[in-house]
Amino acid sequence: MVRRLLLILLVFIIADIYFYQAVTTLTQHSGLRLAYWLLDSLLIAGMVSIVFLRRAGQNTQRWIAGLMSLMLVIFIPKLVATPVLIAEDIVRIFEGFPPRSVYVSEAAVVIALAVFLIIVFGLTRGRHFYKVRKETLYFADLPESFDGFTITQISDIHSGSFSDVKGVQKGIDLVNAQNSDLLLFTGDLVNNLATEMDPWIPGFTTLKAPYGKYSVLGNHDYGDYIRWETRAAKDANLHRLKEVHDEIGFKLLLNESVTITKQGNSIALVGVENWGKGGFHKYGDLKTATENVPDNAFKILMSHDPSHWDEVTIDHHQHVHLTLAGHTHGMQFGIDLFGFKWSPIKYVYKQWAGLYEQDGKYLYVNRGFGYHGLKGRVGMWPEITVLTLKRGESKDAVQ
Template identity: 35%
Template sequence: MFRFFILLLLLLILPDLYIGWNFTRTQTGILRTLLLALPSLMALGCMLLLICQVRAATLMQLAFILLICVAVPKLVFVLADIIGRGICWHHPNMLPNVHKVATALAVGMAALQVYGTAWGWRKLQVENTTLHIAGLPAAFKGYRIVQISDIHLGTYSGDTSLMQNMVDSINQLNPDLIVFTGDMVNTASSETLPYIKILGKLHAPDGVMSVLGNHDYCMYHPGLSPQEREAEIRRIIRSQRIMGWQVLLNENRHIVRGDDTLYVAGVENVGKPPFPTRGHLDKAMKDIPSHACTLLLSHDPWHWRHGVLKYPNIALTLSGHTHALQMQVGSFSPAAWFMSEWGGLYTKGHQQLFVSTGIGGGVPYRLGAWPKIELITLM
């Protein structure tokens, strides 16, 4: 974490120093230099408050917006200008054109980031995927599952429009089963209250099944005692049950079609530290026959390689958690630098993992990694 904050400091400070030295140093007045540095100073102030455990959602969102919409375009300008200066080393008369190109690239980057913060997080999409499942009972060929993940209700400040759009879109798909793979809230159970009625309207013949994600354990809520945190978790579970959802807490359900049975197991969060591990896969798989085709809901895809693959009858694992870092270009996301499984389908032998990049995030921002409803057809 310390190294992460050092990198952020460099991202904020070095571009300002470069721009100040090369473009504002010789100009009259200190006001322009101060205005140049003001967004960085504000972002540093927000970061300092966050480090001091001031967990206001608006503070985190302001810090993120300043970083993504101001600091990143500045960095693009600096990198483009340095590269341009190197290319034009022997042609100093070309420097004005270099500055123009660098400015255009920075403005373009700023425009993209503003789009991501203002509109991208609302760009809800349905993605269709067909998965060929080893040992799938014949009666479940063509079985349709909608997966949603990481809705992070606290991000929307009571605005119900995205959730209403999501519910309407899912119900129009007429799935056989709806699953939610964790992270309903950011920090507190109270975030669910404006959305209980809306999310309770999700319907499918085999219902809605869900598991908890790392945020649902309220570990990011400062000042809670262990007893208060456990009470918050119980309230989140109760909210989902009021919606009519089946919360799978290291347990399983079975779905019957004629003479065939499909098992759905759900495990509490199992994550790479510092993310919490509360899951017990042995308990979740209890009483499932060793030959039965099983679908597992597990929030963190890290769990797949570090526990799930030991159970050969788990044919398909559905996860979320990554958000693709809420940024994606084509098939690439910077999430790939931090996670080996961050989005889409992964296979090892006959076992498969499908990672949804989710609906929301801790801040209202999506660029390329648009919010997704996953419609999965089993074959």
């Protein structure tokens, strides 16, 4: 973590120095210059302090979330504008270092201002700027009755972060408006505590799907990220959380499977507990979850962490046709336009948002319904996924 922080600080300082040159080109006001460096110094001090904030409580988490938002607002606009100034310096080298152009500096400031406004939108309105993303998937062995069967997936609700009743209800209404046959939730109902869901139970109870609502647990649902006075208290929290799933009408699948039947045909819906690579717990057990599932059954798996697909599901002895995951949130920051997507999270997770295919097996990674850490979303908007299953030969591979 220290190395990453130092790298971020280095990039921040370089971008800061360059952008400051644009500021000094446009104004000689000493007060503005002092404010510029004072604000930056406070932000850098806050970034350094993160190193000393270990195993945080609720107050510390709020402090980190606020600092992350401030970093985005101040740092990212400068970073995006910096290449304009670097390009000008390259030209200046061959021209014998003439004074900086006022027009180039103005262009850099305008770019920074535009990015600043986008980020402010993401931190204020972006958290409930829901997007419905639709995909049609083809399977040669899909049971005939399920041709055209629709699934709505939501993930990463993180109810402990919610504060806007109307905003959350907007998302709930949009889920119901899809009128899908099946509703699946792929984990992280809360940030840490089961009680975080208490104000939101009535709203989420209104979610409907004729063939049922099913869910799995995510890494945050186990209460692993806060201190507990006793082990019994932590266990009681998890027990209560499982009750909440039932109260909002979701059948929680804990390393088990159920059969979805339609007009004499059936598919297997499998749900595993959280399993993640690296430092995440590996509670999930796909072998146990599928032990009563026939080898030739059409299988849909809910597994919160997409790394489970690469590490376990692909090589599982049974063919799992479709896996649904979440977890990454698309880092709640990135670019997702016109088929192009990028986020820093791609350097951590091979599969981090959208649809992937390998050897006739599909994975869909939902970008998340809620938010956590960063109190908003910038570019990676909250997602409601609608998947339509069709009989037929699989289309071209998706990367």
